Structure formats: C-alpha cells, structure tokens
Amino acid sequence: MIFEALSESLERGELWLRLGAMCRWHLRRDGQLTIKEVMVEPSHRRRGAATEIVRALSSVAGAKKLLARCPGDLPANAFWEAVGFVLMAKERTKSGRVVNVWLRDLSISTATAATNEPCKSPEMRDGSEAVEATTPSTPPHVL
Numbered sequence: 001m002i003f004e005a006l007s008e009s010l011e012r013g014e015l016w017l018r019l020g021a022m023c024r025w026h027l028r029r030d031g032q033l034t035i036k037e038v039m040v041e042p043s044h045r046r047r048g049a050a051t052e053i054v055r056a057l058s059s060v061a062g063a064k065k066l067l068a069r070c071p072g073d074l075p076a077n078a079f080w081e082a083v084g085f086v087l088m089a090k091e092r093t094k095s096g097r098v099v100n101v102w103l104r105d106l107s108i109s110t111a112t113a114a115t116n117e118p119c120k121s122p123e124m125r126d127g128s129e130a131v132e133a134t135t136p137s138t139p140p141h142v143l
C-alpha cells in the first residue's frame with residue numbers, strides 16, 4: 001500500500017518533502033540509489049526544484065549511482081537527460097508500456113559521462129523485460 005511505502009521511506013529518511021515538491025528514494029547497500037518517485041507541483045515547475053533534489057541525492061552518503069525509471073511517453077524523460085542521466089536501457093512492463101532506465105554514475109564527472117561505455121544494464125524489475133540497451137545520448141549539462 002502506498003501509505004506503508006511512504007511511511008517506511010519517511011522512517012528511513014528517504015523521503016524529500018518540500019513546498020511544491022516530493023521525492024521518494026531507496027539507497028541499496030551496494031550504493032545504487034533508486035529514485036522511486038519525484039514530482040513537482042505544476043505551478044512550481046521549471047524553476048529548478050527537481051534539479052535541486054537530484055543535486056541533494058548526489059550527496060547522500062554511500063550513493064555511487066542514481067537510477068530512475070520513467071515511462072517512455074512522459075515529458076519527464078527530458079528532465080533526466082538535462083540533469084546528467086544517461087539512458088541505459090528500455091524495459092517493457094507486463095501491460096506493454098515501455099519504461100526508460102536512466103542512470104547517473106556519481107563516480108564519473110557529468111562532463112565525461114556521455115563519452116564512456118555504458119554500465120551493465122541494471123537488473124529488471126519483476127514483470128518487466130528488456131527492450132533494448134541504448135548508447136549514451138548527448139552530453140548532459142553539469143549540475
């Protein structure tokens with residue numbers, strides 16, 4: 001249930017709540033920080049709120065890489081690319097929706113990330129399958 005998921009994240013300190021913005025994430029022991037949800041109220045968008053969240057998550061102790069999944073048809077994909085994530089793979093859910101897997105390796109500077117070989121594709125979620133691996137796209141702008 002969403003209440004329990006939110007409550008657990010809150011207790012772990014993995015929930016960002018600010019006026020007009022929220023983000024829930026999970027940091028694994030291996031250093032992968034998965035951004036579960038991020039959303040900014042429409043009237044607060046395009047003012048850097050989500051960029052600030054990504055910057056804050058990049059500084060979480062123990063985080064080595066940030067991962068986000070975004071349905072391929074959402075405008076939010078342009079956000080992930082703009083803040084330095086690289087499209088690593090596409091997955092397909094059971095319902096047939098394509099989901100983009102975005103990754104930002106915190107050990108690679110954003111200026112060089114786009115020219116390096118992509119990492120191994122992250123493991124698939126239950127019920128999803130890989131559609132294709134991708135090559136990194138245009139260089140991201142530095143946060």
Ligand SMILES: CC(C)(COP(=O)(O)OP(=O)(O)OC[C@H]1O[C@@H](n2cnc3c(N)ncnc32)[C@H](O)[C@@H]1OP(=O)(O)O)[C@@H](O)C(=O)NCCC(=O)NCCS
Pocket residue numbers: 038039040041044045046047048049050051052068069070071074075076078079080082083
């Ligand atoms: C995606 C979302 C979180 C971005 O939040 P935000 O605070 O507006 O993002 P920022 O202001 O930090 O944007 C930084 C850059 O990302 C890019 N960007 C952000 N939203 C974009 C959009 N809708 N279309 C194209 N580019 C976008 C732009 O390059 C932007 O810089 P600019 O405004 O100077 O052009 C917000 O639009 C949102 O809540 N959307 C609905 C929920 C959602 O889709 N969440 C993500 C699911 S994976």
